[in-house]
Amino acid sequence: MQPFAYSRTTTAADAVRAMAAAPEGTRYLAGGTTLYDLMKLGVMAPPAVIDITGVRELTAIHTTGPELRFGALAPMAKVAADPRIMVLYPALAESLWKAASQQLRNMASVGGNLLQRTRCAYFRGGEAYPCNKRQPGSGCAAIDGADRGQALLGASDACNAVYPGDWAIALTAFDAVVDTISPRGRRSIPIEALHREPGSTPHIETALAADELVTRIRVPASPLGRASTYHKVRDRESYAFALASAAVALQLEGGVVRAARIALGGVATRPWRASQAEEALLNQPLTRESALRAGAIAFEGARAGQHSGFRIELGRQTVADALLIARERAGTA
Ligand SMILES: Cc1cc2nc3c(=O)[nH]c(=O)nc-3n(C[C@H](O)[C@H](O)[C@H](O)COP(=O)(O)OP(=O)(O)OC[C@H]3O[C@@H](n4cnc5c(N)ncnc54)[C@H](O)[C@@H]3O)c2cc1C
Incomplete structure (x- = not known):
């Protein structure tokens, strides 16, 4: 793994300030279950990470009122086991407890889950294979390769890698909104606008700017939740x-x-x-x-x-x- 600088913050505002002063390519670190994985594989090599796991304001879960609110750092395991979510919105709970393993769900955050990257073997395979997502313009080994798990919908000539997460699928069914903060202020992104189709730029995966911190996921209360x-x-x-x-x-x-x-x-x-x-x-x-x-x-x-x-x-x-x-x-x- 390439050496990298590590720092830790305890407020969202400090995290954003630290990112603004950090070298290009710096990443926020939540549970680390995807980021460290990709760094060890050599697929990602940020010069620095900003650890946000101490930002307590991003851990809150609210399940009453006109919208459900999940802090970006709420652990997957905690949301999956929330008694109100299990009864009133089983699709949300199931999408989390059917993901990964209990150990991973204990570590991983609901914000990090949204931003996980594809499991396409050619993307994760490092320099051995061309991959437009990892190395723009290098080609796509998956298109004429072992494509059993590749995308059936939304693929382009440049990339057919599947978005692998489960939570974002349930959030899409419930018209969730993702709140963010950056040096330019706060904004809210409908979940359907968060992830992008690959088109000719598969390396650009989301609508987020590099310095944008996800703070919260909101789900409008819905009479469709129980069924x-x-x-x-x-x-x-x-x-x-x-x-x-x-x-x-x-x-x-x-x-x-x-x-x-x-x-x-x-x-x-x-x-x-x-x-x-x-x-x-x-x-x-x-x-x-x-x-x-x-x-x-x-x-x-x-x-x-x-x-x-x-x-x-x-x-x-x-x-x-x-x-x-x-x-x-x-x-x-
Ligand atoms: C063996 C294995 C099996 C898995 N199986 C499944 C599965 O079946 N279903 C499934 O859905 N997932 C699965 N996962 C993925 C797992 O759920 C994710 O690794 C996890 O949810 C990521 O959360 P994290 O907090 O660890 O994120 P991190 O690894 O810390 O971060 C992931 C990415 O998000 C960015 N990030 C994190 N938080 C923020 C934030 N608040 N604002 C801006 N950027 C942020 C980081 O910079 C990084 O790029 C699996 C993972 C492993 C290793």
């Missing part, structure tokens, strides 16, 4: 990233869909909202057939590579199964 689920399908039942996942939330009246939210994970270059599939469900009874139809609509436009075609059908079924789980939670099955 929600995060359904994650993977090669093994724990400690694995999604082959396909769906965050789904429903509002039903007598079995008829009055509102629906669907977001896809593990299949796209960024968290993927399936708005047309949501619309197709409106004012229809939710049945196995209508759920499968919504799954098919969610994957219209999906493009498979040589080894990833099976994940289109898997993704459709995952959406359908998630809808049926949510229907059961709505108590009208």
Whole structure:
């Protein structure tokens, strides 16, 4: 690992000031479960890190009132086990407890989780492979390579790496907002605008500026929370990233869909909202057939590579199964 400078701050304002004075490429350090990993692999080599784990103001969790609020440094494990979240917004809790391992969830923050980078083997493989995300303009080894886990939606000729996180998928279904602070002040970014499709610049992954600190994630309170689920399908039942996942939330009246939210994970270059599939469900009874139809609509436009075609059908079924789980939670099955 390349040597790097380390400093620690205890307030958000100090962290931003420290970043403004730091050399280019400096990173904030939260749980370190992704950042240190990538530094050890030589994929990232920041000249300095600013440890924010002592910034207590960023750890608060509020689950009552018109919006849920999660400080960026709230541990994944704590949010996943929050009794109100488990009952009122099961999709949010499940997206966290189905992620990583208990040890990682104890260390990792919900803010850091949003900003994790792709698990594409060519990106993480270091200099051995061309990767436009790691080294702009070098090419993409994944496009004609081992593409079983690569993106089916949102890929470009420059990159087909999947966005790997689970939490951001559930947040997308609930129209969350991410608050930040930087030397230019505070701003709020809708979760759907946080992650970018790769286009011709896959190395630019989010709408955040390099010096911007994520302070909080807000989720508007929603009547769809209780009838929600995060359904994650993977090669093994724990400690694995999604082959396909769906965050789904429903509002039903007598079995008829009055509102629906669907977001896809593990299949796209960024968290993927399936708005047309949501619309197709409106004012229809939710049945196995209508759920499968919504799954098919969610994957219209999906493009498979040589080894990833099976994940289109898997993704459709995952959406359908998630809808049926949510229907059961709505108590009208
Ligand atoms: C073996 C393994 C399995 C995993 N499996 C899963 C899985 O199944 N699902 C899943 O979702 N995740 C999974 N993960 C990823 C894991 O959840 C992330 O590593 C973790 O959430 C990152 O949080 P952190 O606090 O450790 O972030 P860090 O590693 O500290 O930071 C990650 C990035 O975010 C930036 N950052 C952190 N906090 C802020 C902030 N407040 N403002 C601005 N920038 C910030 C850092 O600079 C860095 O670039 C896995 C990780 C490992 C190692």
